[in-house]
Amino acid sequence: MTTPFKVAAVQASPIFMNLDASVDKAIGLIAEAAAQGAKLVAFPETFLPGYPWYIWLDAPALTMHNVPVYAANSIKVGSPQDKRLAEAARAHGIHVVMGLSWNENGTLYIAQWHYGPDGEVLSRRKKLKATHVERTVYGEGDGSDMRVYDTDLGRVGALCCWEHIHPLNKYAMFSQNEQIHIGAWPSFSVYEGGAYALGPEVNTSASRMYAVEGQCFVIAPCATVSDAMIEALCDTPVKQQLLKRGGGYARIFAPDGSLLGTNLAPDEEGLVIAEIDLNMIAIGKAAADPCGHYARPDVFRLMFNRKPAPAVMAFDNEFARPLEADVESPETTPAE
Template identity: 45%
Template sequence: MAKNVRVAAVQAEPVWLDIDGTTKKTIDLISEAATGGADLVAFPETWIPGYPVFLWSYPVYQQMEFVARYHANSVTIDGEAMTRIREAARENSITVVLGFSEKEAGSLYMSQAIIGPDGEILLHRRKLKPTHAERTLFGESDGSGIKVIDTPLGRLGALNCFEHIQPLTKYAMYSQNEQIHVAGWPCLGILGNVPALSPETLMAATQTYALEGGAFVVTATQIMSDEGARVFPDAQGGPTPVYTGGGGFARIYGPDSRLLTEPLDPSQEGLVYADLDLSLIDLAKNSVDPSGHYARPDVTRLVFDNRPKTPVLTPGELSGELFAPLPESLPEAPRTPVA
């Protein structure tokens, strides 16, 4: 495992509703990050084909045109777009954490893939529960995607957007000794003055993840330009009705919650870089390790079912651990005798 790791976070605009254009831009950014010396490059939530801002901007009956285009430009895990991106990771010898809308049959999922420097997919996960209006377009996942993996760079994991305010999901990640975390976000703050969706609130949640988890957090975000907003026009052909511009807040936080990068302007495309010294995690966790020495399992514990779930079971899958029930009650935690 590498002790020092150079990482890059993407702050850029996708080619909205265009799988081919955004795939090309992805490959260019992978090459740029590698040229900048990065061992890892992180992309935003649903980077391909861009976050579906139309879900929040239009009544349902006006969304159908965009829904059809969104399906047509979403990524299949074994399709041409993913193959090209995997080849770019291999050619540049860089780990890529990609956010994308994944199409499987007639359903879409808000997915992330960790692609190793040899081009192999090390982790393929889906957002556990899409947020609010997202549930009209995307399906849910299961606990198998709440996972931290071993890589030559360290123990690596990823979550999307409002998964960073789900306390139990975060705790399941912390318990797996995550060292480098990728936080994928869409454009922040472009949907008007909603406090829960403000950049300040969402960056505070991301920074809190670094502090609680004792991990480095690589935050990637999209931006939306005036031209991009006109892909989703209002009745007069102007930008999407609630568009406020910008939205880029790429950041990298240390395990003590310190900001390690100089922010770009919210409307500026680019990469932010940081060199991570993984030994600093031990110092951070020496003070606070919520799933380790700072835990109180005799008071509160998390029940975490990380088994994959499918809507159809074949006869060979009807036995064994896949169908094993969870216990109705939990055993008592051992207690230290009182002297």
Template identity: 45%
Template sequence: MPDSTRIATVQAEPVWFDLAATTDKTLDLIADAARGGAQLVAFPETWLPGYPLFLWSHTPADQVSFVAGYHLNSVDVNGAEIQRIRQSARANQIWVVLGISERLHGTLYISQLIIDDEGVVRLHRRKLKPTHVERSLFGEGDGSGLQVVETPFGRVGGLNCWEHLQPLVKFAMYAQNEQIHVASWPCFSIPAHHYTLTSDASLAASQTYAMEGGCFVLVANQVMTAVGAQRLGVPVEILAAGAGAGVARVYGPDGSPLTELLDADQEGLVFADLNLAAVAAAKAYADPVGHYARPDVFRLTVDRSARVPAHLTDAEPTAGSAAASAAFTDLPLASTS
């Protein structure tokens, strides 16, 4: 395992609800991260095709005009767009943690993929519980996605947005000796409504995760420019003090910020060099699943079995759950030479 690993985390604006164009932008960011020497690049929540902010800014009746188009531009995990991204990961020899709005038949899921540097999907997970109004558009995941992936540079995991406020979800990740964590966030910040919906709260939750878990945390998030807000009919007031709300950064295992914030409306990659010795140093003080745990008093049981709506015994297994999507590793990848 290398002494130091260079990573990149994304702060950028998707081409709102345009899957093809945002895929093109994804490939550019992957290539930029690789040129910058990164071994891993982290993307925001529902990066493809963009976070559906209309859920928070429009009434249910007004959302109707968005929903059909959002479905059509959401991601088939075995479709051409993911195939291109996998090929890019292999061509650039970089791991990719990708946030998507996943489309499976008539249902959408807030999903994350961890793709290795050979283009193989090593993890396909879905947000366990969509948050508040998200539940009107997205389905629920299952425990099969609560996994940490072994990589040549450390144990990598990821969660979406308010999963970082769910103590048992976090503990399930800590218990797997997670060393590098991707915290994927959307673009909004609504200070007039509730502090927990602000960018400051997103950073606080991410920093707390780093301190609790004794791991590096990569904060990836979207920005929405005034042009993007106008295109979607979103009032700029919902975006903190104006357009932007970008907060991408990296925290060390002791909670210290390792990078400076970009401007709130700036697009770019945030790079950092991680040394896993810092994980050992942090956990020497407090290891939540080791010397600082009390398993004799507290015990967490996590059901990581995949859930499917129907068991059709006369048919092959289907991709009814994230864990059942084994076809990923069998997909032929086009030559990148």
């Protein structure tokens, strides 16, 4: 039996396209979550340095002036900002799962970095497939990112936004006995009333169904759009109609789909905090485990390529062996 503990989902806006200021704000929220007893705090999709809403508001050719600024404010591994986040996690003794734009050698990725309470990085993952116009900004991850990790709190995994409406993504994660899932979302602020799939009704339902289907707790942080972001992005009446202030719908769901914690108003910043008890997962598993007793592998199976897929692979990588070595010592051949 495990002991219940508190978790927190962030609902807030970044300091848009200002990495250092957004890290400052994130560290304040980390401290606030820890002060309220949370053992884990999760941040929205691309909280650092903010979701690039301009890609939904105009043609890419007309928003190219944002590209250098957004790239320069996308975080890099080993950067001072990376180290500050790790130190904040360590100083407050809390797990931090940060949503961010990752700049890796010039290509940007929607990503989630998990810092442990000792300040060590537990995982860095990239969104498997950027959605719709996001592909004008971001690259893609690979199967090696679809992983669930053992931690002192339980088995933790993470996905971003519409990764939650892809059935195979979910099944791959469920198969790894995920107990705590971070489902990060941007704000639900664009095309209000005209595209329900982009609104809170559909997407909060996706988080809830993930909890039920996977028999896990889902922490679903969600950003907001600030007045400053409206001023920076909406320079025409049409854009002002397309992007709305607020849009925050942070949620925490139990394995039975029940809503935990106290929700905030869509335009309110803060934390949704709830106590979770991993012992409750057993009830969900007893009823329907789609990767266990409720599966039908004789009818359906998922083929899952978990290998990294680098664009360049050196000849001296670990899978390359001299032919004679394979003949003399077959047991040294790496397993698939």
